[in-house]
Amino acid sequence: MRDVTVLTETDLRACVPLNLAAIDVVEAAFRALATGEVVMPPILSMDLPMVNGEVDVKTAWIPGFDGFAIKVSPGFFDNPKQGIPSLNGLMILFDAKTGLVDALLLDNGYLTDVRTAAAGAVAARHLAPETVETAGVVGTGVQARLQLEAAYLVRPFRKVLVWGRNADKADACARDIGRALGVETTVAASAETVVRESDLVVTSTPSREPLIQAEWLHPGLHITAMGSDQDGKNEIDPTAIAAADLYVADRLSQCAVSGEWQAVLAKGLDGGRTPPELGVVIAGAEAGRRRPDDITIVDLTGTGAQDTAIATHALACARSAGAGSVIQT
C-alpha cells in the first residue's frame, strides 16, 4: 500500500500562495534547465475542433527535484456558455526515482497561474533595472494581476499603469492591482503610454499582431512578454526585439514556434544569433542586464520545468500545512 495525496483547488489556493518561496523554486527549475541533465520532451498537443477544445500535456524531469509533474491542461472554449471556465486541468506528481504517484493536484489551472507569474518575477529579478519606479501591464486578465503581484515581490515599484482594449476590464484590473499592492494604479490612455512611462512592462495578451512598437522603447526598459504561447501569437514588434540590448527566451526551441521569437525568425531579424535562455542567465553563464540603460526583453512561453517545480513545492507546502486527503493505493 502506498499513500497518494490528493489536493483540490481550494487546498492549493490556501497553502500555495504566490510568494518568494514559489518564485525561488521556479528559479531553481530554470537554473537546472541550463545546467543539469533536465529531460523536457516537446509538448503533447491535441486539437479537438469538434468540441472547440484543445488539450496540452507538459512534463519535465529535473535533477535535484524529488518529483516530476505531468500537467494536463484542457481548454474547452464553449464551456462559458454553460457557466464553466474554459481552462481547467490538473497535475500529477510522480516520485523522480521510482515513477510512483505521489500526489494528484486537482488545481483547475491555479498552479499554472502561480508558476507563470513566478517566472515573470524570476525574469524581473535577473533582467529588470535595480530600481523600478513604475510598472506597466498590457492586458487585463488573471496574469495581468498576478504578474504585477509577483514582480512587486522582487522590484517593489511605486506606481502601476494598466492598459487593455476593453476599458471596463482595464478599470477592474487596475482596481484589483491597486488593492492587492497598495500602490497608485491608473489606467493609461494607450499601450504606448504604458511602455513610455514604465521601467518594467509585462505583456499578457493573446494578441496575434504586435501591440508594442519599437519606437516606444527607451533606455532602462525591461519587458516580460508572456502572452505568446502558440503558433501565430505575437505581442512585440520583432524589430523591437532585434533592437533590444538583450533578448532572453525561457526555452528557445519553444519561443521559436510559440513565442515572440517566431516573428523575429519570420522577418529574418535574428541576425544568425542564438539568444540565451533564462536559465543560462540565472546560472551566470551569460550576462543579463549589463548597464542601467540596457533595454531587455524576456519571452516566456511556459515550460514543463516550471510545472515540476511548482508541483513539488505544492506537495511540500501541503504536507507542512497538513492539507488535503490521502488515498491508499
Added chain:
Amino acid sequence: MRDVTVLTETDLRACVPLNLAAIDVVEAAFRALATGEVVMPPILSMDLPMVNGEVDVKTAWIPGFDGFAIKVSPGFFDNPKQGIPSLNGLMILFDAKTGLVDALLLDNGYLTDVRTAAAGAVAARHLAPETVETAGVVGTGVQARLQLEAAYLVRPFRKVLVWGRNADKADACARDIGRALGVETTVAASAETVVRESDLVVTSTPSREPLIQAEWLHPGLHITAMGSDQDGKNEIDPTAIAAADLYVADRLSQCAVSGEWQAVLAKGLDGGRTPPELGVVIAGAEAGRRRPDDITIVDLTGTGAQDTAIATHALACARSAGAGSVIQT
C-alpha cells in the same frame, strides 16, 4: 463544486474484469478509429536514463464516448531492487465535451493489461478461424495469461500450448492458464511446436529477434503479435508477414515505428502495400479472414483509443457497483 471519482487498483480489479463487455468496448474504439473523427496524437515519450526509467503518455478522443483518457505509464526498471514493480501509472478520465476531470483511475497498469488483452480478443474475433482447437502462446508474462483468457471468450479452444525461454516460468504460466480456463495446457518443446500445432498463436515477448519463422506457418493459422511496442522490437520473421494472406495493424503509423511492420519495411518486404488497420476490418470496409485456410497476422502496438475505451468503461462499471471514493473539487 464537481465530483471527481477516485478508483484504486483494488477497486478496479474488483469491478472491471476481463470479460466480453471489456472486449466489446475496445472493439467499439477500434471501429471508431476507422470510421469516426478520432483524434489520437503521437505518444509523448520521456526517456530517463539517469534513473533507468521511461514515461509514456497516450491519449485519444473518440466520437461517441463520454470521456477521453490520458494515460501515464512510467517504467522504472530499478524498482524491483526495492521490491516495487517496474511498471505503474494511472489514467485520468476527462469529460469529452468540457475537458473537466471525471475520474482518477489509480490502476498501476491494471487497465492497460485488460485493454491490451481485450484487443487480442477483438483481433481473434475478426481474424482467427471460426473454430480454434488449440491456442498457443509464446511468452510467459502477465499478457501471455490474459491474452489466452481473452481469446477464450471469443474462440473457446480445447487445448493450450505454452513456450518461453525460461522453463520454470513456462511451467508456472501453463499452470495458471490451465487453472483459469480449465483446459488442457502443456508446455511445448519449442516455439516451433507451438506455431505448428496451434490454430491461434499469441506472441507476447520483448524480443528483438524474430522468434517465429516463416516456414512454421500453416494454413488456417492466426497470429496475434502483441509484444513489439518499441523501436527495434521484433517477434515475427518479416518474410512470414510478407507471405501471410493478411497482415493487419492496430495503427499502421505506430506499427511502422514500434511494431512488426518496422522489420517488414526495413527489409523492403512491404511490396508497396498499405495494410489495413484493425478498425477498418471491424467496420467491414476491408475483408478480414476470407477463407478457413488463410494465414492471418495482426500486429498490436497499443493505442490511446483503447485507453479511452477502457477508462470510460471502468467509470461506468464503478458507478454501477458504487465503487471508489468521491472528491469534491
